[in-house]
Amino acid sequence: xxxxxxxxxxxxxxxRQPAAPPAAPAVAAAVREAAAPPVAIVHxxxxxxxxxxxxxxDATLLMRDGRIAALGKVEVPAGALVVDAGGRVVxxxxxxxxxxxxxYASPEVPAHADGNEATSPNTAEVxxxxxxxxxxxxxxxxxxxxxxxxxxxxxxxxxxGGRGFAVKNRPARSAAAMRFPGAPYVxxxxxxxxxxxxxxxxxxxSTRMGNIAQxxxxxxxxxxxxxxWDAFEKKGRAKGDLPPPRDLRLETxxxxxxxxxxxxxxxxxxxxxxxxxxxxxxxxxxxRAFHHALEAYKIADVLxxxxxxxxxxxxWWGFKLEAFDGIPExxxxxxAAGGRPxxxxxxxxxxxxxxxxxxxxxxxxxxxxxxxxxDDALRWVTLNPAWVLGVDRQTGSLxxxxxxxxxxxxxxPLSVYALPxxxxxxxxxxxxxxxxxxxxxxxxxxxxxxxxx
Amino acid sequence: xxxxxxxxxAAAQPDLAIEHARIHTGDGxxxxxxxxxxxxxxxxxxxxxxxxxxxxxxxxxxxxxxxxTPGLVDAEALTGTxxxxxEDSTDDSGxxxxxxxxxxxxxxxxxxxxxxxxxxxxxxxxxxxxxxxPHGGLxxxxxxxxxxxxxxxxAMVVRSPAAIYATASGPGRAxxxxxxxxxxxxxxxxxDDVRQYARRRQDFERNQMRxxxxxxxxxxxxxxVVEGKLPFVVEAHRASDLQAVLRFAREQKIRLVISGxxxxxMVGKELAxxxxxxxxxxxxxxxxxxxxxGARLDNAALLARAGVxxxxxxxxxxxxxxxxxxxxxxxxxxxxxxxxxxxxxVTRTPAEIFDVGALLGTLAQGRSADLVxxxxxxxxxxxRPRQVFIRGREIPLRSRQSELRDRYxxxxxxxxxx
Numbered sequence: 001x002x003x004x005x006x007x008x009x010x011x012x013x014x015x016r017q018p019a020a021p022p023a024a025p026a027v028a029a030a031v032r033e034a035a036a037p038p039v040a041i042v043h044x045x046x047x048x049x050x051x052x053x054x055x056x057x058d059a060t061l062l063m064r065d066g067r068i069a070a071l072g073k074v075e076v077p078a079g080a081l082v083v084d085a086g087g088r089v090v091x092x093x094x095x096x097x098x099x100x101x102x103x104y105a106s107p108e109v110p111a112h113a114d115g116n117e118a119t120s121p122n123t124a125e126v127x128x129x130x131x132x133x134x135x136x137x138x139x140x141x142x143x144x145x146x147x148x149x150x151x152x153x154x155x156x157x158x159x160x161g162g163r164g165f166a167v168k169n170r171p172a173r174s175a176a177a178m179r180f181p182g183a184p185y186v187x188x189x190x191x192x193x194x195x196x197x198x199x200x201x202x203x204x205x206s207t208r209m210g211n212i213a214q215x216x217x218x219x220x221x222x223x224x225x226x227x228x229w230d231a232f233e234k235k236g237r238a239k240g241d242l243p244p245p246r247d248l249r250l251e252t253x254x255x256x257x258x259x260x261x262x263x264x265x266x267x268x269x270x271x272x273x274x275x276x277x278x279x280x281x282x283x284x285x286x287x288r289a290f291h292h293a294l295e296a297y298k299i300a301d302v303l304x305x306x307x308x309x310x311x312x313x314x315x316w317w318g319f320k321l322e323a324f325d326g327i328p329e330x331x332x333x334x335x336a337a338g339g340r341p342x343x344x345x346x347x348x349x350x351x352x353x354x355x356x357x358x359x360x361x362x363x364x365x366x367x368x369x370x371x372x373x374x375d376d377a378l379r380w381v382t383l384n385p386a387w388v389l390g391v392d393r394q395t396g397s398l399x400x401x402x403x404x405x406x407x408x409x410x411x412x413p414l415s416v417y418a419l420p421x422x423x424x425x426x427x428x429x430x431x432x433x434x435x436x437x438x439x440x441x442x443x444x445x446x447x448x449x450x451x452x453x
Numbered sequence: 454x455x456x457x458x459x460x461x462x463a464a465a466q467p468d469l470a471i472e473h474a475r476i477h478t479g480d481g482x483x484x485x486x487x488x489x490x491x492x493x494x495x496x497x498x499x500x501x502x503x504x505x506x507x508x509x510x511x512x513x514x515x516x517x518x519x520x521x522t523p524g525l526v527d528a529e530a531l532t533g534t535x536x537x538x539x540e541d542s543t544d545d546s547g548x549x550x551x552x553x554x555x556x557x558x559x560x561x562x563x564x565x566x567x568x569x570x571x572x573x574x575x576x577x578x579x580x581x582x583x584x585x586x587p588h589g590g591l592x593x594x595x596x597x598x599x600x601x602x603x604x605x606x607x608a609m610v611v612r613s614p615a616a617i618y619a620t621a622s623g624p625g626r627a628x629x630x631x632x633x634x635x636x637x638x639x640x641x642x643x644x645d646d647v648r649q650y651a652r653r654r655q656d657f658e659r660n661q662m663r664x665x666x667x668x669x670x671x672x673x674x675x676x677x678v679v680e681g682k683l684p685f686v687v688e689a690h691r692a693s694d695l696q697a698v699l700r701f702a703r704e705q706k707i708r709l710v711i712s713g714x715x716x717x718x719m720v721g722k723e724l725a726x727x728x729x730x731x732x733x734x735x736x737x738x739x740x741x742x743x744x745x746x747g748a749r750l751d752n753a754a755l756l757a758r759a760g761v762x763x764x765x766x767x768x769x770x771x772x773x774x775x776x777x778x779x780x781x782x783x784x785x786x787x788x789x790x791x792x793x794x795x796x797x798x799v800t801r802t803p804a805e806i807f808d809v810g811a812l813l814g815t816l817a818q819g820r821s822a823d824l825v826x827x828x829x830x831x832x833x834x835x836x837r838p839r840q841v842f843i844r845g846r847e848i849p850l851r852s853r854q855s856e857l858r859d860r861y862x863x864x865x866x867x868x869x870x871x
Binding site: 106107108109137138141193297298300301315316317318319320321324325326327328329333337348349352353356357359360362363367368414415416417418419442443446447 | 772786
């Protein structure tokens with residue numbers, strides 16, 4: 001039901017509204033949160049990850065109705081659940097800006113290979129939401145690692161791989177129910193080796209110039225499509241004309257041109273990122289973030305000036321030639337240039353250590369003398385990825401009014417020994433290390449009881 | 454000759470003393486205020502600062518606030534045998550699928566490139582020794598223990614063959630026509646052939662022996678395995694696969710080592726009773742395949758608690774991850790493995806598994822001076838390696854990556870037009 005409402009409103013928004021994000025889920029979220037009692041985490045060391053890097057000592061964080069109701073010296077209301085942090089660190093929930101959880105689910109068998117619609121280099125019409133399996137055991141592992149939101153993307157086989165969507169990491173029975181309320185859709189694009197490898201022996205592209213030509217052709221067609229629909233909305237509809245034929249592929253690209261879908265571009269090399277910026281300028285769209293972007297440090301000044309985020313790893317590199325120039329200081333150099341670095345995972349294993357990856361990036365930057373703070377590094381896995389998802393007004397930092405996505409850590413979160421003790425999503429205790437983790441349906445009954453130590 | 458080289462080296466390089474550091478020797482000992490003296494390629498002394506005499510003329514390093522450990526040993530690595538994982542032309546880690554399932558005589562050492570960019574990248578993160586692993590087929594080939602310094606394979610090698618590697622997992626099953634039974638069938642037949650061959654070499658040469666299922670050199674390579682002298686490393690994950698391999702090792706009376714063992718915690722007692730070491734990664738915790746439905750983060754801790762000798766390794770396959778070894782160890786600690794046992798799992802234990810423990814893997818008098826000076830706890834990502842020594846020589850903390858960093862560190866100065 002909720003899904004149906006969301007879909008209707010979204011379609012309406014696509015064709016009639018000016019560039020506002022889809023409005024549907026506010027109602028849905030309210031329904032979902034009504035039952036949650038207020039929760040107060042007391043005696044906490046709060047790393048807010050807000051833009052000023054505010055920290056609060058021996059503070060209280062109050063969550064009510066799925067939101068952060070108060071921070072600091074707070075009267076704990078009667079009836080609230082009280083969690084004594086005993087000085088432990090509290091941070092915003094972590095956010096992975098590049099995930100294939102649910103679309104490349106565990107176990108990694110062919111039956112679960114739902115991430116790449118590798119039948120055409122442009123499949124803008126597909127939507128990761130329609131591949132997403134909410135029972136992927138990887139989601140439970142990510143939750144136990146403090147990850148409360150994820151951007152689920154199609155793979156990078158295609159130049160234009162399709163729509164991705166943001167999820168809140170709470171167990172649910174459908175993708176729609178996990179969808180991040182109010183988050184815009186994104187479009188996954190890819191440069192470089194992958195598309196030309198996948199299509200080189202088919203109909204192409206087989207070269208980088210072929211890649212770019214096909215992307216330009218696709219956005220050129222989208223411009224025509226947009227014009228036709230515009231003409232229909234401005235004149236034709238009133239005259240009673242039939243609407244132009246609907247084309248899901250072109251519709252997604254037209255939404256990109258209208259600025260309502262955020263482009264997430266898999267691209268490793270500096271020169272290719274610059275090329276893609278040229279293409280984006282030619283057709284009038286923005287690239288929200290380059291993903292992987294191992295050579296971002298070579299053009300950190302340009303990326304900062306253009307307001308393009310850099311979502312990358314701390315220590316993956318060298319597995320293919322376009323990844324050969326990756327360096328551990330990439331995140332730090334992007335930060336130092338005034339850009340927006342983001343630690344992403346692209347991995348069901350890596351997503352479980354985003355905090356450690358941020359620490360690695362911080363240490364590498366400090367070792368070369370860059371004046372970075374722990375709060376900078378924390379933002380690489382919270383507020384900055386929230387911006388990449390287009391939800392930084394809703395989550396990503398601990399500020400009054402934002403979603404109550406909160407992690408209580410066993411140790412300071414940049415330590416290898418830090419594990420989330422408790423994870424709250426929308427004010428609900430979604431994970432408790434002291435309790436029994438809720439397995440996905442897939443894992444129920446898999447191991448016999450006598451296998452337990 | 455060796456003595457002469459040693460004397461010359463000793464003459465060329467003053468003694469080194471790292472003083473007042475926190476020293477973890479790798480065999481469970483911690484010295485809060487320790488001093489370590491290196492002469493030439495070896496450790497001359499290690500102990501409490503009050504008890505170790507620093508020779509006159511030694512180069513002194515103030516170790517206050519710093520930690521010293523043995524150089525880390527990665528029990529399963531590709532460093533120097535693969536340059537760019539997805540570029541086949543740069544991958545010498547194994548024979549491709551056209552070759553027979555049995556490649557016991559294949560040696561990773563033949564493809565080792567001492568000038569690989571992976572070597573500096575890996576060693577400046579504190580990994581000084583790698584146990585190179587061959588990939589592909591069912592019996593993939595010979596492993597070698599190498600130090601990550603030296604301008605030839607000969608200069609790098611510590612022990613080769615150090616083991617024969619096989620896999621009962623993905624590629625092994627594929628090479629054995631797709632079933633677990635095929636893996637065991639082929640291994641039994643192979644080991645039977647090896648024993649026959651070892652007894653009847655002359656008949657084999659005269660063609661008076663029944664047909665065998667492997668080449669002559671493969672059979673030769675496996676003789677020390679069937680004699681119980683050389684470790685036979687088998688990658689396996691499912692608890693029942695581990696039991697099957699344990700059964701095989703018992704029948705054959707061989708020195709078995711398990712690699713992977715993601716469900717090892719379920720059969721910890723059996724592994725401990727059989728004294729079979731396990732090389733584990735600390736990170737797998739997903740039912741990534743049906744053979745690993747029971748993978749969990751405390752596998753290393755549970756195995757150690759059951760009395761199993763463990764080595765920790767990223768077990769790199771898809772890319773160059775050997776340099777993350779120290780974080781693997783830290784993650785094992787986060788999930789219950791005692792700290793000193795985690796350090797041993799990346800130093801002493803892998804050295805012992807591959808029979809080089811008398812030479813390296815611990816800090817003790819007479820051992821090779823392979824060691825790392827850290828800014829703090831080596832398992833913490835915020836810690837940085839300050840100095841790395843291999844055979845007494847300080848390794849410059851430079852790599853192709855640091856060259857790239859320095860070219861682009863200040864875009865106002867070096868900015869190429871975008």
